[in-house]
Every structure is written in structure tokens, then in C-alpha cells.
Amino acid sequence: MKVVEINEVEKTYHDTEVEVRAVNGVTLSFEKGDFAVIVGPSGSGKTTLLNLIGGLDQPTAGEIIVAGHRLSELKPSELIDFRMEHVGFVFQSYNLIPVLTAAENVGFIMSLQKWPKEKRMARTGELLEAVGLADRHNSRPSQLSGGQQQRVAVARALAPRPEFILADEPTANLDSKSAETLLDIMEKLNREEEMTFIFSTHDVRVMKRARRVITLEDGKVVSDERTNHTV
Amino acid sequence: MKDRQLAWRNLWRNRKRTLITAASVFFAIFFALVMRSFQLGTYDKMYNDVIRSYSGYLQLQHPSYLDEPNLDNVFTVDPELVSRLEQDPNVEAVVPRIESFALAAAGNRTQGVMVIGVEPERESKALNIRNRIVRYKLTTGAIEALKGEDLPGRLEKNIELFTGEAFTEPKDLISVLGISKKDSAVLLPLLRNHTSFPGSYLSAGESGSVIIGNGLSDYLEAVPGDTIVLIGQGYHGTSAAGLYVVKGVVSMPNPEIDNRFVCLTLDDARWLYGAPDMATSAIIGIKDGGDKELAATQQRLGAIAGEDLAVRNWKEMNALLLNQMEADNRSGAIMIGILYLVIAFGVFGTVLMMMAERRREFGMLVSIGMRKGRLAAIVGLEMLLMGIIGMIAGVIASLPIVFLGHARPLRFTGEMARMYEDYGFDPVMPMLLPDTFYLWQMAVVLLILAVAIAFSIRKIFKMNVINALRA
Ligand SMILES: Nc1ncnc2c1ncn2[C@@H]1O[C@H](COP(=O)(O)OP(=O)(O)OP(=O)(O)O)[C@@H](O)[C@H]1O
Numbered sequence A: 001m002k003v004v005e006i007n008e009v010e011k012t013y014h015d016t017e018v019e020v021r022a023v024n025g026v027t028l029s030f031e032k033g034d035f036a037v038i039v040g041p042s043g044s045g046k047t048t049l050l051n052l053i054g055g056l057d058q059p060t061a062g063e064i065i066v067a068g069h070r071l072s073e074l075k076p077s078e079l080i081d082f083r084m085e086h087v088g089f090v091f092q093s094y095n096l097i098p099v100l101t102a103a104e105n106v107g108f109i110m111s112l113q114k115w116p117k118e119k120r121m122a123r124t125g126e127l128l129e130a131v132g133l134a135d136r137h138n139s140r141p142s143q144l145s146g147g148q149q150q151r152v153a154v155a156r157a158l159a160p161r162p163e164f165i166l167a168d169e170p171t172a173n174l175d176s177k178s179a180e181t182l183l184d185i186m187e188k189l190n191r192e193e194e195m196t197f198i199f200s201t202h203d204v205r206v207m208k209r210a211r212r213v214i215t216l217e218d219g220k221v222v223s224d225e226r227t228n229h230t231v
Numbered sequence B: 001m002k003d004r005q006l007a008w009r010n011l012w013r014n015r016k017r018t019l020i021t022a023a024s025v026f027f028a029i030f031f032a033l034v035m036r037s038f039q040l041g042t043y044d045k046m047y048n049d050v051i052r053s054y055s056g057y058l059q060l061q062h063p064s065y066l067d068e069p070n071l072d073n074v075f076t077v078d079p080e081l082v083s084r085l086e087q088d089p090n091v092e093a094v095v096p097r098i099e100s101f102a103l104a105a106a107g108n109r110t111q112g113v114m115v116i117g118v119e120p121e122r123e124s125k126a127l128n129i130r131n132r133i134v135r136y137k138l139t140t141g142a143i144e145a146l147k148g149e150d151l152p153g154r155l156e157k158n159i160e161l162f163t164g165e166a167f168t169e170p171k172d173l174i175s176v177l178g179i180s181k182k183d184s185a186v187l188l189p190l191l192r193n194h195t196s197f198p199g200s201y202l203s204a205g206e207s208g209s210v211i212i213g214n215g216l217s218d219y220l221e222a223v224p225g226d227t228i229v230l231i232g233q234g235y236h237g238t239s240a241a242g243l244y245v246v247k248g249v250v251s252m253p254n255p256e257i258d259n260r261f262v263c264l265t266l267d268d269a270r271w272l273y274g275a276p277d278m279a280t281s282a283i284i285g286i287k288d289g290g291d292k293e294l295a296a297t298q299q300r301l302g303a304i305a306g307e308d309l310a311v312r313n314w315k316e317m318n319a320l321l322l323n324q325m326e327a328d329n330r331s332g333a334i335m336i337g338i339l340y341l342v343i344a345f346g347v348f349g350t351v352l353m354m355m356a357e358r359r360r361e362f363g364m365l366v367s368i369g370m371r372k373g374r375l376a377a378i379v380g381l382e383m384l385l386m387g388i389i390g391m392i393a394g395v396i397a398s399l400p401i402v403f404l405g406h407a408r409p410l411r412f413t414g415e416m417a418r419m420y421e422d423y424g425f426d427p428v429m430p431m432l433l434p435d436t437f438y439l440w441q442m443a444v445v446l447l448i449l450a451v452a453i454a455f456s457i458r459k460i461f462k463m464n465v466i467n468a469l470r471a
């Protein structure tokens, strides 16, 4: 089943005098359960592509369809609701709301979606357990390590069962051990919850663990390989 | 997590900054309120003093008297008109009087004075000269005598500062001298003993007596029992002169008046100025002196009085005083304006800093699905709380000062008092109790907050999520 379809997508920035074609005619699709990574040199358009898929930005040409929604047809406020309902985001850093505890952060999107309290608490507990932070319910982000913060962010993204999770360089600020732990957790959730993950990365450790590696260069897909890598 | 809980927690994430900003709002509104209360209270007192002791709320006059207040613009008092005016529901009494100038002399001193002729028993219905008779006075002699007694330390040192102060009632002695409740039982008999001052008010039908202001009494060195001479010009240029015995001394609140006040019976004044049955004005005693009711009364009475006479209100009669207060008021408003401007910049600085610091966070929140309107509401609530905490604290802190300043007005003594008196002001500054001016000051603070909040809401709505995330 296709979760994301990208057809002939282009994104051109002309903020500065020069025109930058950050994404240049990309056609791709992602299947349910994918554990895919987008790699490529700095400036190759990874972040831009992820932003387009996540509905944070609109393409200058082409079409993106997510879970039956043509993103170009959504109004800005509908896009916000679309993201809340269908996309999980994990950013490189500053993912969490500093004044909320780990548990409150995990429950945040569910409370935006007005889940009943009981269900929300149960799901929060389950996920904090899954990311190995069952004992840190009441810790504030400032009391957690970088790796622990990223794990809370993954739990938050996953909590409302989105269509897929987008993670732009989630391990960039982590040491090897924390990065490995985070990847272990994401793999486990990919398996157990059948959650689709789409990353971008520079990190070879991440590339090695992916089952699909898409390489971008100058905004174009230069290769798309499925490795029969199993965990 | 409710939005207001989130706002509350955000408020305390940078505790110092929140407190400093709230404190700046606190000090601004606190000083503005205290200052305003002082100013308005002082104006209020001046207006009241001048109304109660001198002009009254309304006067019946010859139409030209307002511009040329002299004996050529007198009118004949028609008892029938007076009784018709007195039938108005808001009128207490109509009290004719003669008001003019003369030179007063006693011993080898002379002073230009204002001479007021009133009907002693009816005067109190419009003004209140009767209740201003000086019964106690801290003359040099009285102070010498008191120093021989066993006074509390503070009073013993300071008592000379009060030289010349006059009182009508023992309780004024206690409050002006700042004597504690505890001491007053012992001190009061002593004070009454050493400071009692002779004299009494005029009685009806009495002839050849005057009451003089305390300031004039000091200047002429004339006390009850002494004789003074009045020389002036009468009706249509006749000469006016007479010899009068000082019967009592009154303490008038406005020093300008106190230093020049001479009061005699209406009949004596008519005789002195050669103007039988006439008056320069009739003071109209009013029950309700509020602005609206006063205007209505003035209108009604004006219609009864007809073309040949005019009914003037206290504002028309005291234009000079009002102008002076207006100018003072404006300079006060400018000062408060500057104060608020400084605060507005402070609040704005906080908002700018906060918005810049939290740009990424806002980008993240909108990315994961928080509507901008909701984010703006949370941020707006944070700032509103911050401002309102400061505002309410400021209002609360001002209350005890304002109530105290109203109940026990600041009273200058010594040099400072003399300076005030030289400018024609009573050296007493009572504070005005909370009134609409409180609402105004609060409205200004809320307006500043509203602008700051509008600014941040606009910023949130204009925020580009991608740029915010890259920040
Ligand atoms: N908002 C923007 N305005 C103008 N140019 C932009 C903007 N965002 C990205 N670009 C440009 O588009 C190109 C692709 O940028 P992008 O951030 O997608 O690259 P990337 O592959 O994520 O790089 P990195 O590995 O360094 O994160 C770059 O040349 C970049 O300068």
C-alpha cells in the first residue's frame, strides 16, 4: 500500500538573487512499513524534500499525495490539521516543549486531537516504556540527555498513530551509543507498530540500518536501492 | 494539558525576566496612581476650600460684576426674588453679601484687605465662617509656656515649627501636632490650657465689630479686643471709613484669603460703603454640588433671576484658579505619559526577546499541528498575565498609601509651609480616594499590553514555519 506518492516534484527558491532549484523533478513513492533513508551531500535537497512530504512547504511544481490528500489542494490551516493527523515529525533538535514533562510531551499531539485522558495516558505509558524511558515520566526536557530527548520525540511523533514519521537527521547531535539506541528503538517500532519511517541523514550508521536508501544529488534522485537488510 | 496551564508554565520559564517586566508595570502604575491621587486630591481640596469658605457654588450677581467686581456693579436685594430662589429643591439658602476692598490699619501697620459683609446667622447656610473661629493658637507665648511642661521628645524639638498655627477644635491640635492616642489624654488639657485663644463670632444686629483672618491678625498684630481702621471707597465714589473692634479671628484655608480677610455684618458693610439695601452678590447655598446637578440648578435659577441679574457658578468665578490647576494638571499628565512610555518600551523589549528566543519552538509547535490561533492565544495570555500581575500588585500597593494620605493628609511645616503659602496654597496635600482615575490608569496599562500582544500575535500569524525551524 502506498503511503506517499511524489510525482515530478520541483521546489525552487528565489529568495536571493540566484534561483536555487532545491528539489528538481523527483518522483518517488513510499510503502507502508518502509524504513527508508534519504542521503546525499549537504545542500542536495534532503530537508526540502522532507518538508514537502510533511506538508510544511508547497512544491513549485508537481504533486504530492499523502493518504489520499493532494497537499496542493489544502489551505494553510487545513495543512496544519493534516500534519497533526497524518504526519509524525522528529527534528534534529529542539523537539520538545521545555515546560512540559516527558509524559506531557508524548501526550501533546494526542491532547491536540482531544483523545480521552485514559486512552492518552495508557498510550503514553506504553510508548515511554517502548523507548526505554518508563522511569522518566515526570522529567523535564532539560533533565534528559540529548538521546533521551530524541527518544521522547519519537514517542510523541508515534503516539497518535500517524501515516508515517519524518525525521530530518535525528541522530546528528547524538554520540554513537545514543544513536544506536535510537535506531534500535525506531526499528523495533517499525516492526511492532508497522510504522513507516522516512529519514534524512549524513550518518553511515543510519544508512547501514536502512532497508531502502535514496540518494539525492542537486535535487535529483540518483539512486534508490532496496537492501535486503534484516534486523 | 490546558492552554492556560501551558501559558502559566511558560510565564515562569524565565522567572527573572517575567518578574522584572511585571515589576516595571508595578512601579509605573503605583507611581502614577499615587501621583495622580496627590494631584487630584490637592485640586479637590483647593476647589472645596474656595467654594466652602469664599465663593460658594453659585452666586447671584449683577451681570457685569464678573468682569468688573466693584461697587458700581451692585444690585438691590429683592426679598421676594430671594424667597422664590429659595424654593428651588436644590437651594439651601440665598445669602446676600457685600464684598469690596479697603485699607486696614492697626497700630502702625496697614494692609489691603477684602471686606465681606454678611448676615451672621444666615451665612453658615452657604459658607462656613462661623466654624472657622480660632479657639486655640500656638502663639510664641503659648509655645514658651508649653516648653516649660513635660512634652514628648519629638514634639519638644519640633514645636517651634508650628508657630502661628491656629485651630478651631482640639482634635485638629492633636492631628496636626502628630500626638499619639496614648499621649493625648495627658497632653490635651495642657494644650487647651496654654493655647486657648479669645474671640467669638459676630451676632445678628451687632454693630462696630469685625472678624479677621488669622494671617491678617498676625500681620496687623491685632487680636480680639483691639481696634482696626478701615478706609476705602464707597458706592459711586463716596468715601468709606470706620473704626471697628476685632471680635474674633478665623482661620481660612486659602492663605491668600486668610491674609486679607475682614468680615462684618451686612448692615455695617452697607453703612460703610454707603449702599443701603444693596449687595454685590448673593451666595446660593446648594445641597448637591455635583457637576450635572449644579448646571441644571444654575439654569433653573437663571431663568427665575431674569435678565437683570446673572447666576454664576464657582468655575466662572474662579477662572484664574481653574486655569492654574489646569496647567499643573497638564504637566502632571505629561510626566505620567513619559513614565508609561518608558514602561511600554520595557514591555516591548521583553516581547521582542521572548519572540526571538522561542522562534524555533513556535515553528516546531506549528509543524506538529498546533493551529497558529491557539499558539497566539497562549502567548497572548502569557503576556496578559505578566502585565496584570504587575498591574494588580501596583493597584493594591497604592491603596494603603492613598487611604492613609486621605485620612491623614501630608502637612508641610516650617519653611516648606511658608513657601506654599507664599504661592497662595494651603500647605496641606490630601490624597483623593480611588475614583475613575484608577480606571484610567489601568486602561492605559491594558492598552500598552494590548499593543504588545497584538504585535506578537501578528508575528505568529506571519511566521513562516520553515524559516522558523531553520532559525
Ligand atoms: N528557505 C530557503 N530559502 C532559500 N534557499 C533555501 C531554503 N531552504 C533551502 N534552500 C536551499 O536549497 C538547497 C537545498 O537545501 P536543503 O536544506 O534541502 O539541503 P540538505 O540536503 O538538507 O542539506 P544539509 O545536509 O546541509 O541539511 C540549498 O542550496 C539551500 O541553500
Ligand SMILES: [Mg+2]
Binding pocket: A046, A047, A048, A168
Ligand atoms: Mg538538511
